[in-house]
Amino acid sequence: MTVKELTSSPSLATLYPKAVLGGLRKAAGDTLPDTEYVRGGVTVDPAHLAAYNRVCGFRLTDDLPATYPHVLAFPLQMALMTQPDFPFPLLGMVHIANRITQHRPVRLDEKFTLRVRAENLRPHDKGTQFDVISELAPELDATGTPVWTDVSTYLHRGPGSGGSSAKKTELAPPAPSAVWPVPGNIGRRYAEVSGDRNPIHLHKLTARAFGFRSAIAHGMWTKARCLAAFEGRLPDAYTVDVRFQLPVFLPAKVAFTTWRTGENGWSFELWHARKPKPHLRGTITA
Numbered sequence: 415m416t417v418k419e420l421t422s423s424p425s426l427a428t429l430y431p432k433a434v435l436g437g438l439r440k441a442a443g444d445t446l447p448d449t450e451y452v453r454g455g456v457t458v459d460p461a462h463l464a465a466y467n468r469v470c471g472f473r474l475t476d477d478l479p480a481t482y483p484h485v486l487a488f489p490l491q492m493a494l495m496t497q498p499d500f501p502f503p504l505l506g507m508v509h510i511a512n513r514i515t516q517h518r519p520v521r522l523d524e525k526f527t528l529r530v531r532a533e534n535l536r537p538h539d540k541g542t543q544f545d546v547i548s549e550l551a552p553e554l555d556a557t558g559t560p561v562w563t564d565v566s567t568y569l570h571r572g573p574g575s576g577g578s579s580a581k582k583t584e585l586a587p588p589a590p591s592a593v594w595p596v597p598g599n600i601g602r603r604y605a606e607v608s609g610d611r612n613p614i615h616l617h618k619l620t621a622r623a624f625g626f627r628s629a630i631a632h633g634m635w636t637k638a639r640c641l642a643a644f645e646g647r648l649p650d651a652y653t654v655d656v657r658f659q660l661p662v663f664l665p666a667k668v669a670f671t672t673w674r675t676g677e678n679g680w681s682f683e684l685w686h687a688r689k690p691k692p693h694l695r696g697t698i699t700a
Contacts, residue, residue: 415531420453423486424493426609432496433504443501446544450531451490454553458486458522466607469600470635471642476522480514480654481638483528483562485608487548490530491566494546500532502542502570509633510543511567513655518561525553529560541572590669592643593687596631598665604635630661636668636694640682643670649678649700656696660686668693 463482464474472479495504529549536543545567549560597603601615613620614630621629637656662668667687675681678700684693 416447416449418449418451420451420490420493421455423453424489426489426492426611429489429492429496430611433492444535444542445501446532446535447494447497447499449494449497449499450529451494452527452529453490454527456486456526456528456550458482458524460522462607463522469603469607470638472638473645478520478522479638479641480516480562480652481634481641483520483550484512484514484548484564484566484634485610486526486550487528487530487564488609490528491546491548494530494532506571508569508571509566509658510569511565511655511657512634512637513565513567513653515563515651515653516561517563517651519650520550520562526550527553527558538569540569542570543567544570589671590685590687591672592670594639594668594670596662596664596666596668598629600631600635601629601664604632608632608634610634626661627663629664631664631666633658633694636662636684637696640670640684640694640696643672643682644680644698647680648698652698652700654696654698656694658694659692662693 458478463478466472466482466485467474467479470479470481492504494500495502527550529551530546532544532546534545545565548564548566550562551558551560602617605611605615610632614624614626615621615632616629618628621627636658637654640656641654662684669685669687670682671685672680672682675697680698681696682698683695685691686693
């Protein structure tokens, strides 16, 4: 594997034009690059963490929400997926699932090494899917053992595997534990703290250019908002695994449903508040 050492976070202002230009090309090849991006000396800006927590609904503490390191890894993910040897254009890819494992609480005052790579290219009934793996390890740990791992699964639409889609079944009736209003500007607010300025999230006009009737909420914001609802009930080490379903068109009102699964687990769903249509389904396991 080729390891690319970075001394600073890649510039998203540079990477977005590359993503737009890359969107003009066709998918090429069926092999993911054997490359890992590594950045040491990663620290957390307390003001940025506080802004993220406010946008996503977390309390202000010195422990990072399990979803927060995803925004630290995002520039490295972008750098990887906008390289010429990446087989798929970044624009048009769909984030279909995300699994985060926190092995212990991650503290604001720690210094980390980030690693990002792509692997597990495989067929999907609607095209081709693959995983982008992000890992966070404390710099003081000589073993490099991750304390946090993120697996983001992306779909490149195209000729599929020919298999039938799994039957969509409801995990529970949409009897909400809570109903949340989602403001029309949440895409722009989350873009400010995450760096993810995909135009489908920013404004109705830019979203329409990509076939959406209005801007849609970021999937990772919906995951973070759901996770924030569990604060005070989570163990020190756990995995939160979600599959993204239907987009949340902004502004919106969503219903949150959760129930126990076993002694230490939870399942949860985010629904359209007036229709039995799921936006997200997830589990939390200790």
